[in-house]
């Protein structure tokens with residue numbers, strides 16, 4: 232019959248040639264929109280998105296007609312099966328149009344004035360709980376109600392698209408990216424293994440906040456009010472390190488100040504990041520990267536999308552980063568993160584366009600994160616001249632590890648509940664009349680947080696987070712949180728590193744680079760357990776490595792919490808509202 236294996240190969244070649252053009256045009260139109268937000272660019276992007284969807288629909292539908300079971304070539308079978316998942320392109324054209332236009336626009340635009348990151352700055356720097364409450368509530372009032380209006384319809388259409396692709400609901404389609412039928416149990420098990428780390432950090436930070444904000448705000452046996460953690464979503468607590476520093480007499484270097492004193496500029500930050508990757512023997516960025524990236528917020532008043540991101544234009548030489556770079560250590564690390572995505576694009580750029588993705592989305596995130604564990608090590612910062620004093624004594628080391636924990640350990644329950652909550656919305660466990668209440672019951676259960684003021688169903692607090700408004704899955708960040716330490720342990724072993732894991736810096740190690748390269752150049756052409764085994768020798772993602780990395784700090788926290796008689800967890804679970 233017509234749909235035989237020979238025809239399949241011709242079909243796939245035709246797909247390859249047309250896809251590069253269609254996706255490149257879509258990426259260009261998207262780039263033009265997010266770097267210059269206006270009606271005309273939005274329409275042009277929607278047009279190219281529709282074109283891309285129609286292209287996916289045609290090839291996805293055709294791919295289903297081939298009798299894959301009888302085929303011999305495993306690559307042909309793998310490619311055809313990947314083509315069949317076409318996500319929202321499976322919807323009837325009018326509903327697809329509605330999803331594209333109705334998709335809640337990510338509220339994080341940073342045009343001067345109502346810029347998303349201005350509110351975030353208040354959350355990061357203010358120590359006045361009234362001001363924090365004002366910013367916390369102001370941002371949610373600005374984005375929540377408007378997203379809520381379209382969210383129910385977005386859920387319906389997402390589930391319809393998922394069913395058209397053969398999935399129960401959109402949560403199941405998202406989970407399918409990890410190709411595991413024990414995913415939910417594995418994740419819950421991973422979460423349980425990490426609980427001791429989080430509970431000890433939570434109890435210790437609660438005590439410090441109690442010291443600063445007093446008993447009328449902090450219940451030592453209860454949840455922490457969500458506006459006091461130095462971050463709009465309480466997903467990373469690193470901004471309150473000064474309030475919780477274990478040894479306050481030994482404050483950590485202000486790396487941002489050192490960068491400014493040394494006149495660091497955004498371009499230097501990008502060059503430093505590229506230099507690290509090439510020091511491992513990995514690929515450098517092509518000329519287009521430096522010509523076409525947006526490394527700073529445009530000065531001509533254009534409205535741009537704030538959220539840092541890395542872009543593949545699917546033509547093998549055009550790769551870009553979009554970031555409104557400020558000269559800070561946070562932005563330097565964010566650039567290293569985005570360069571991790573760019574390195575993956577570069578490594579798999581000669582594969583079929585079907586395999587130009589991470590072996591699973593968590594790997595895409597883990598590349599930059601594993602590099603950051605070396606960059607942010609005392610040894611590397613010292614070599615880069617970003618620290619003022621040479622030696623790090625054991626108390627300073629605990630302070631350093633606390634800084635890492637406030638970023639990484641605090642993130643665990645947030646990253647877990649972000650998709651846990653949305654799976655429940657997609658599968659109907661959480662109905663629309665209790666969206667907000669259920670969001671907060673999960674935030675209480677997993678993060679031990681409370682809204683700082685009573686919330687109602689008029690509010691829609693999940694939408695305050697970019698990924699929920701922009702309907703981006705989040706499980707990749709939970710898994711990459713653990714994966715990065717597993718990679719770090721393996722790469723450090725390859726460099727022959729002896730001693731504590733957190734002191735390892737793989738800079739200049741061609742051995743470590745080779746291990747990474749062997750994984751990245753496979754793209755999504757191999758199942759991720761097989762790829763993971765190439766780096767770590769294991770096919771699972773256990774919590775062992777992150778526990779090894781955090782041991783010194785956990786021991787200190789446990790001792791401290793026992794001394795203070797802390798209660799781990801929040802037995803007084805009522806959300807404590809200020810009267």
Ligand SMILES: C[C@H](NC(=O)O)C(=O)O
Pocket residue numbers: 539708
């Ligand atoms: C961790 C995640 N990072 C990203 O989207 O690049 C976030 O910002 O919430």
Ligand SMILES: [Zn+2]
Pocket residue numbers: 568569572595596
């Ligand atoms: Zn990322």
